[in-house]
Amino acid sequence: MSQLSLAVELPGIRLRNPVLNAAGILGLSTKLLKRVYEGGAGAVVTKSIGLHQRHGHDNPTLVSVEGGVLNAMGLPNPGAEYFVDIIKELKSESIPVVASFFGATIEEFKNVADILSEAGVDALELNCSCPNVAEEMGMLGADPLNTEKVTAAVKEVAKPPVFVKLSPNVTDIGEIARAAEKGGADAITAVNTLKGMAVDIDLMRPILTNVTGGLSGPALKPVALRCVYEVSNAVNIPVIGCGGIMSWRDAIEYLLCGATAVEMGTAVMTKSFDVYGAVADGIRRYLRENGFKEVKEIVGLAR
């Protein structure tokens, strides 16, 4: 069975396996991202980078809820120019890097994409789906026309392929995905966190400083899985699945629903960095036991 391969092709980037970390998870420093890669990830995804340095929201920014976690970090990041060195350090170690990024205006999206492109990233992940910041910066991706516009604008300047990360907080995610594809997206990442809130009955107030936050973890998985299924039916570009993956079984579910690769975040809270490698190993065992030789053979089988 030596021919069995976990390698997958995303536009412009070949990965040793289909397991990535999700944006926002550990993505601020070279050495933590290196640890994610050494833990077995096929590529690393950075924290969402903006044009300017941001401190994010005040704590509490994260609260554990039944079946998951709510967070409202508020896009803290050191700014694109500062982040160039971190990308260069990762690239000097030959680590495949996907840079997540955002902007407050379409012009800013372009500027950041330009800076990160020059830094040498393998792909850009356009974050137009953060539920925790003002609408012009966060939920641009709630509207098909805006999604198409921002994607097309970024594609004008981006050198590497552009993945567009979508929100589950929309009526018809397939329509948004088609808009991104029309704008020139090379792939779709589905999905960002699901907007929610937590209230403390003793304090009689919301727990998060930002009031609302994004739900991640196992509670998000059925919703995200449905999103991946709908998106992969709606577009002809690859889909990267994300949402509540805690084990290799969850990852297989995403592949069967049409994802070419998967991203994992919240799992790191309860598991070590090795979780990325463990999920990749589980995918390998599943392929072998079911007589497959490549990951792409099972993509989209659940119809």
Place this chain on the structure above:
Amino acid sequence: MLGSQDRHEQMRVTRIIALTDEATDMRGLHFIDTLCAQAKPGQYIMIWNPEAEEVPMSLASFSRDGTSSVLVREVGESTRALCGMNKGDKIGIRGPFGNGYVLQGKSPLIVSGGTGVVTLVPLAEEYVAKGIRPTFVLGARNEKLLPFRERLENLLGKDLHISTDDGSIGFKGYASELAKEIMGERKFDSVYTCGPELMMVSLFKETEKLGLNIQASLERYIKCAVGLCGSCAIGPYRVCKDGPVFTTEMLRKVYDEFGKSRLDPSGQAIRVEH
């Protein structure tokens, strides 16, 4: 799985049952929480005055009767809000978090600078409960700023050594300097420290010279406290989850940042000032 069994990660609301004044500029906040009562020395909680920001604080005490406490020094808005609270006020708690100290010595030396004493007193108490009396260096800027002095005197007697920067009591100089002298006179098999980072760096260098194991409790900007966001990164570690207690091996891996640089809330590296 993430679920109700992971209660330590969830926000619990409890009341302040007592307040104590320590030294001249610190307040002890006492509360009841069953999970904190089972903490290990060196662990911390996220504590929240709902009128201000949630912040990390080391547990200064925890006992089987369920009472725990933190010691707060006013250094900014959030700590001022905590120090200004009253008996009966509600606080939010997440935790306990972090790895805590490992008790591995037969003749331990504990070196504390300033508020670092908070994490080290429970450690000394646990050693004493095991029948081992550690040597303890308690350092501060001056005589008025020595928290838990009585608690330590009662616990350790002559094995408590005091240093002050201005010499108002005990040895004149830094705790690390007094510790180096003591290490020159007696043999120890393990060293523990918490305090100003530059003091810990100096002590770490000495233990490396002597071939001793050290455990140092580090401080960084903590946001999520559960190892997800990476805001507290130092080298390949997350202070919130892989730390806050760093072993000799871990310190060697972060040596280019230890005492030199830290991440600000945006993730930009800034200089460690003290």
